[in-house]
Amino acid sequence: MDLHDDAAGAKEHACAEIASCESLEDLDSIRIRYLGRKGALTLLLRKLGQVDPEARKSAGKLLNEARDAIASLLESRKQELRERKYASDLSAGSIDVTLPGRIFSIGKLNPVLRVMDEILQIFVGMGFTPVEGPEIETEYNNFDALNFPPGHPSRDEHDSFYVDGGFCLRTHTSPAQIRVMKSQPPPVRVVVPGLCHRRDTPDASHLMSFYQIEGLYVDYDVSLAHLKGTLAAFAREVFGEETRVRFRPHYFPFTEPSAELDISCLVCGGKGCRLCKRTGWLEVLGAGMVHPNVFRQVGYDERKVTGFAFGMGVERLTMLKHGIGDIRLLYENDSRFLKQF
Numbered sequence: 001m002d003l004h005d006d007a008a009g010a011k012e013h014a015c016a017e018i019a020s021c022e023s024l025e026d027l028d029s030i031r032i033r034y035l036g037r038k039g040a041l042t043l044l045l046r047k048l049g050q051v052d053p054e055a056r057k058s059a060g061k062l063l064n065e066a067r068d069a070i071a072s073l074l075e076s077r078k079q080e081l082r083e084r085k086y087a088s089d090l091s092a093g094s095i096d097v098t099l100p101g102r103i104f105s106i107g108k109l110n111p112v113l114r115v116m117d118e119i120l121q122i123f124v125g126m127g128f129t130p131v132e133g134p135e136i137e138t139e140y141n142n143f144d145a146l147n148f149p150p151g152h153p154s155r156d157e158h159d160s161f162y163v164d165g166g167f168c169l170r171t172h173t174s175p176a177q178i179r180v181m182k183s184q185p186p187p188v189r190v191v192v193p194g195l196c197h198r199r200d201t202p203d204a205s206h207l208m209s210f211y212q213i214e215g216l217y218v219d220y221d222v223s224l225a226h227l228k229g230t231l232a233a234f235a236r237e238v239f240g241e242e243t244r245v246r247f248r249p250h251y252f253p254f255t256e257p258s259a260e261l262d263i264s265c266l267v268c269g270g271k272g273c274r275l276c277k278r279t280g281w282l283e284v285l286g287a288g289m290v291h292p293n294v295f296r297q298v299g300y301d302e303r304k305v306t307g308f309a310f311g312m313g314v315e316r317l318t319m320l321k322h323g324i325g326d327i328r329l330l331y332e333n334d335s336r337f338l339k340q341f
């Protein structure tokens with residue numbers, strides 16, 4: 001057995017076959033016959049072990065050279081055959097070069113997140129700093145410290161997801177008020193965006209998880225007028241210069257007095273229509289002056305500091321802004337719906 005002769009012979013045969021090969025399929029079968037797992041060259045390389053050490057070195061070198069030469073010939077022939085096939089397809093008209101290119105669709109932020117960014121930018125422009133709080137919150141921060149007495153309906157298990165050890169999934173972003181005030185002296189001017197969770201049955205206006213933005217401003221001379229001015233400016237920025245606002249008395253445990261902010265109807269401008277249920281007004285958010293009990297919980301002197309807080313549902317604002325009638329549409333991930341925004 002002479003590996004030198006075998007290698008030279010295999011290389012010669014392979015080169016001749018490759019040169020006369022006329023199709024990509026045939027070329028691949030040549031590759032398998034010589035370089036495949038049971039190919040001629042592969043088998044010869046395996047025999048190297050049986051050759052005496054003297055001859056092994058030169059035989060190995062020769063075999064490797066033969067293998068590399070065959071591989072590079074295969075590659076260049078493949079390229080030639082491909083180009084030839086492409087040219088003949090083109091002249092036969094089986095490739096239509098006038099077809100438009102493939103369009104790859106690029107994802108973008110959900111409209112809710114974009115409205116959230118827009119809202120945050122407006123408040124940042126007014127001097128508020130965005131901060132975040134945890135989604136798993138202590139029951140104390142979520143309820144007690146915010147002046148929700150133990151028997152308050154929001155604490156009922158039907159409204160909250162409880163976690164062992166005195167924790168719950170936060171039902172609003174307001175507990176961040178407690179965290180921020182406990183960590184610094186006044187003044188405080190923050191906005192808190194984040195996901196909240198309640199045991200609601202999903203319908204056209206409710207989801208179990210939703211985004212809120214909380215705002216808090218505490219200082220030594222903050223008044224209701226500041227609250228009204230801030231929110232009126234916000235509403236005009238989001239919904240347009242001509243938007244009118246009104247405050248309607250309301251109740252929240254952690255603010256006193258409390259109010260809900262309505263804006264003039266975006267569809268009828270205040271004349272009354274189906275969207276505003278003939279009232280001419282749309283409810284947008286809740287707000288009020290921080291309750292003295294909340295200041296006591298965080299160690300602020302309630303006789304010296306005053307402040308306001310507000311909270312809004314980002315999905316609700318997104319729906320109003322874009323005229324969306326059902327909150328569930330925002331999260332069904334239907335690209336036909338989402339690409340409108």
Ligand SMILES: [Zn+2]
Pocket residue numbers: 265266267268269270271272273274275276277278280281
């Ligand atoms: Zn209306």
